[in-house]
Amino acid sequence: MPHRRLSLTAAGQSDYPHGFTNELIHCQFMEMTGAEIVVRCLAEEGVEFVFGYPGGAVLNIYDAIFKQNAFKHVLVRHEQAAVHAADAYARATGRVGVALVTSGPGATNAVTGIATAYMDSIPVVVITGQVPVPAIGMDAFQEVDTVGITRPCVKHNFLVKDVNELALTLKKAFHIASTGRPGPVVVDIPKDVTAHVAEFAYPESISLRSYKPVLHGHAGQLKRAAQMLLEAKRPMIYSGGGVVLGDAAPELAELARLLGYPVTNTLMGLGGYPATDRQFLGMLGMHGTYEANMAMQHCDVLLAVGARFDDRVIGNPAHFAREARRIIHIDVDPSSISKRVRVDLPIVGDVRHVLQDLLALVRQSHEKPDAAALNAWWTQIELWRAKHCLKYNLNGSIIKPQFVVEKLWDVTAGDAFVTSDVGQHQMWAAQYYKFDKPRRWINSGGLGTMGVGLPYAMGVQLAYPDAQVACVTGESSIQMNIQELSTCKQYRIPVKVVMLNNRYMGMVRQWQEFFYGSRYAESYMESLPDFVRLAESYGHVGMRIDRPEDVEGALREAFSPALKERLVFMDFQTDPSENVFPMVEGGKGLSEMILAEEL
Amino acid sequence: MGRHIISLLMENEAGALSRVAGLFSARGYNIESLTVAPTEDATLSRMTIVTYGSEEIVEQITKQLNKLIDVVKVMDLSDGRHIEREMMLAKVRAVGAGREEMKRIADIFRGRIIDVTDATYTVELTGTGAKLDAFLEAIDPALILETVRTGASGIGRGERCLKV
Numbered sequence: 001m002p003h004r005r006l007s008l009t010a011a012g013q014s015d016y017p018h019g020f021t022n023e024l025i026h027c028q029f030m031e032m033t034g035a036e037i038v039v040r041c042l043a044e045e046g047v048e049f050v051f052g053y054p055g056g057a058v059l060n061i062y063d064a065i066f067k068q069n070a071f072k073h074v075l076v077r078h079e080q081a082a083v084h085a086a087d088a089y090a091r092a093t094g095r096v097g098v099a100l101v102t103s104g105p106g107a108t109n110a111v112t113g114i115a116t117a118y119m120d121s122i123p124v125v126v127i128t129g130q131v132p133v134p135a136i137g138m139d140a141f142q143e144v145d146t147v148g149i150t151r152p153c154v155k156h157n158f159l160v161k162d163v164n165e166l167a168l169t170l171k172k173a174f175h176i177a178s179t180g181r182p183g184p185v186v187v188d189i190p191k192d193v194t195a196h197v198a199e200f201a202y203p204e205s206i207s208l209r210s211y212k213p214v215l216h217g218h219a220g221q222l223k224r225a226a227q228m229l230l231e232a233k234r235p236m237i238y239s240g241g242g243v244v245l246g247d248a249a250p251e252l253a254e255l256a257r258l259l260g261y262p263v264t265n266t267l268m269g270l271g272g273y274p275a276t277d278r279q280f281l282g283m284l285g286m287h288g289t290y291e292a293n294m295a296m297q298h299c300d301v302l303l304a305v306g307a308r309f310d311d312r313v314i315g316n317p318a319h320f321a322r323e324a325r326r327i328i329h330i331d332v333d334p335s336s337i338s339k340r341v342r343v344d345l346p347i348v349g350d351v352r353h354v355l356q357d358l359l360a361l362v363r364q365s366h367e368k369p370d371a372a373a374l375n376a377w378w379t380q381i382e383l384w385r386a387k388h389c390l391k392y393n394l395n396g397s398i399i400k401p402q403f404v405v406e407k408l409w410d411v412t413a414g415d416a417f418v419t420s421d422v423g424q425h426q427m428w429a430a431q432y433y434k435f436d437k438p439r440r441w442i443n444s445g446g447l448g449t450m451g452v453g454l455p456y457a458m459g460v461q462l463a464y465p466d467a468q469v470a471c472v473t474g475e476s477s478i479q480m481n482i483q484e485l486s487t488c489k490q491y492r493i494p495v496k497v498v499m500l501n502n503r504y505m506g507m508v509r510q511w512q513e514f515f516y517g518s519r520y521a522e523s524y525m526e527s528l529p530d531f532v533r534l535a536e537s538y539g540h541v542g543m544r545i546d547r548p549e550d551v552e553g554a555l556r557e558a559f560s561p562a563l564k565e566r567l568v569f570m571d572f573q574t575d576p577s578e579n580v581f582p583m584v585e586g587g588k589g590l591s592e593m594i595l596a597e598e599l
Numbered sequence: 600m601g602r603h604i605i606s607l608l609m610e611n612e613a614g615a616l617s618r619v620a621g622l623f624s625a626r627g628y629n630i631e632s633l634t635v636a637p638t639e640d641a642t643l644s645r646m647t648i649v650t651y652g653s654e655e656i657v658e659q660i661t662k663q664l665n666k667l668i669d670v671v672k673v674m675d676l677s678d679g680r681h682i683e684r685e686m687m688l689a690k691v692r693a694v695g696a697g698r699e700e701m702k703r704i705a706d707i708f709r710g711r712i713i714d715v716t717d718a719t720y721t722v723e724l725t726g727t728g729a730k731l732d733a734f735l736e737a738i739d740p741a742l743i744l745e746t747v748r749t750g751a752s753g754i755g756r757g758e759r760c761l762k763v
Contacts, residue, residue: 027757147614148614148617151614151617151618151621152625153620155668156669159613159614176668208668208671209671210610210668210728211668243726289714333666334662334665334666335659335663335665335666336663338655339659340657342655384724
């Protein structure tokens with residue numbers, strides 16, 4: 001039990017001055033308050049930004065933050081946004097995002113952010129204040145059982161009751177959040193613990209006997225997988241968020257090109273394979289392309305990499321024609337394997353390591369893919385692709401939302417970071433912005449959290465100040481965290497908000513049109529603000545675009561050097577009746593798509 | 600829908616039990632019984648869970664349990680030869696002619712009478728769940744005043760050990 005031996009010794013009483021300054025960062029043993037320990041641990045972890053909001057239970061920590069300059073604190077306007085921004089920072093950079101909130105409502109406000117990060121396996125450490133240890137369980141002011149509330153939506157959580165455990169716990173938190181299948185970790189720290197004094201020591205590394213993620217795949221399974229891949233007549237590669245999070249995009253591309261096999265990405269996996277590549281069939285799933293969904297359904301060998309066969313991706317498993325193909329599944333999390341769809345060849349391991357090993361085996365093999373079969377398969381795929389399932393009607397004087405996303409791609413040369421909220425605009429962004437690089441597409445895939453777009457854009461822009469960052473949103477989603485325009489003002493975060501304003505909760509309206517006899521119950525957004533003046537009131541640039549011919553010009557202006565330092569809020573008045581196609585109804589199989597032309 | 604008895608070792612941390620219990624309720628798994636106590640190594644607790652489910656579900660249960668950060672090791676005892684025991688305390692009415700009969704039945708089941716009053720016996724009985732059920736079926740239900748059961752504990756036979 002190595003981690004127990006690392007426990008720090010209790011601090012004795014002493015009059016040692018424990019004011020925290022940066023010169024002390026590399027001293028080995030010294031007494032510090034819990035608050036100073038928190039700040040010091042974050043510095044040791046190389047944290048750049050802490051997104052947070054102060055309150056009673058974290059005042060000691062904020063006082064310690066005031067006295068340091070190792071990291072920058074970003075004051076959000078709502079704790080939910082703090083966690084979203086930290087989450088986006090992690091998605092874009094691959095490093096752990098950090099949020100700091102107070103007890104009670106601070107913690108409950110953070111829960112949506114935590115659950116969002118959990119569903120998409122994002123490494124985030126959330127530090128929550130707690131009432132002092134003696135007050136716990138007394139229904140104290142701003143007390144809530146944070147560990148209990150967050151338990152089902154964290155990778156792990158801790159309540160630190162002893163200052164001597166604090167540094168080690170934070171080390172564990174960063175280790176757990178960032179390794180294996182990543183995820184959010186909550187560290188709940190009572191106020192008195194932040195005042196108590198302990199000797200500080202921060203371990204370089206840590207090993208937990210109960211937590212040892214697997215890196216390398218099983219050698220025998222890898223061999224069988226290489227064999228199975230080379231035997232395929234109608235192969236298909238299906239990759240998910242795991243390839244992006246596991247930094248395995250180069251290996252995936254290398255394998256796909258070596259074999260000449262078609263690739264599809266999940267919503268979370270976009271950018272994991274270059275979207276402009278000929279071997280890419282587009283996104284699959286509920287709003288996936290015709291060719292990707294048909295190829296999934298008709299392949300004979302399916303290689304699933306860092307994906308989890310979820311309901312929005314493969315539809316009803318009973319309609320997935322399980323027996324018709326052999327499935328190889330690579331994932332770092334064994335519980336993702338054979339959860340919804342039984343697979344033939346599981347490989348547990350870090351996707352990058354597994355793909356590297358698989359590549360080596362395929363290269364060494366004397367066998368080559370069956371060229372004739374592969375040709376026939378590509379011919380079939382091209383027939384499916386020829387349906388042009390993403391084409392839409394451009395005629396008329398009304399702005400088509402798809403057109404805005406296509407123009408955004410043009411104007412940003414396909415090289416922007418794009419965050420989105422949740423709904424129709426999210427699907428259009430996913431379908432029409434062709435992501436060639438991983439970590440460029442930042443959205444809430446699993447939890448589907450409206451309101452993430454703007455705080456996501458903040459987290460990304462702070463991480464990459466010179467990058468083009470677009471937040472594709474809708475008039476409904478943006479209002480769920482619109483207060484963050486104030487944060488953007490304070491820190492001069494020049495994101496470009498691309499709002500597709502169709503005056504409806506578009507995806508709700510679409511389902512009501514299809515499945516509820518066009519009874520649009522509560523999905524029309526009445527009483528919208530004047531978004532231009534709203535943006536201007538925060539000191540930002542507002543634009544309203546009503547005509548298709550003005551779309552490109554507005555985008556060019558927004559992304560021009562003249563407005564590089566400014567947040568630009570573009571209110572595109574789009575067609576309220578537009579729907580997202582193709583569509584696989586809930587409970588149906590992947591090949592049972594509704595196409596635009598069929599309506 | 601087979602019955603499975605799963606043993607696990609976990610860090611003896613506050614809240615560890617609620618992580619397991621929460622996992623079962625959040626994912627809709629069945630729990631028939633769950634017992635937990637510290638082991639000879641005070642840093643570890645051992646838990647025995649009896650659950651029902653298809654092979655797929657039980658596979659998911661063991662995977663999800665393994666995924667909990669505090670869980671050190673999981674073993675599905677039902678995968679091999681194992682022994683399980685459960686303890687029951689049964690307080691029964693013991694008066695008149697029935698008093699002697701109650702003692703005899705307790706003896707037949709190798710129960711021990713651990714508390715006696717003029718009118719009651721408290722019988723301590725150990726065995727498989729089925730044996731405890733059989734005892735309760737063997738006596739007149741009207742005579743059962745109170746029962747308490749521990750739920751099953753299990754251990755592998757022979758060299759099959761769940762150890763860190």
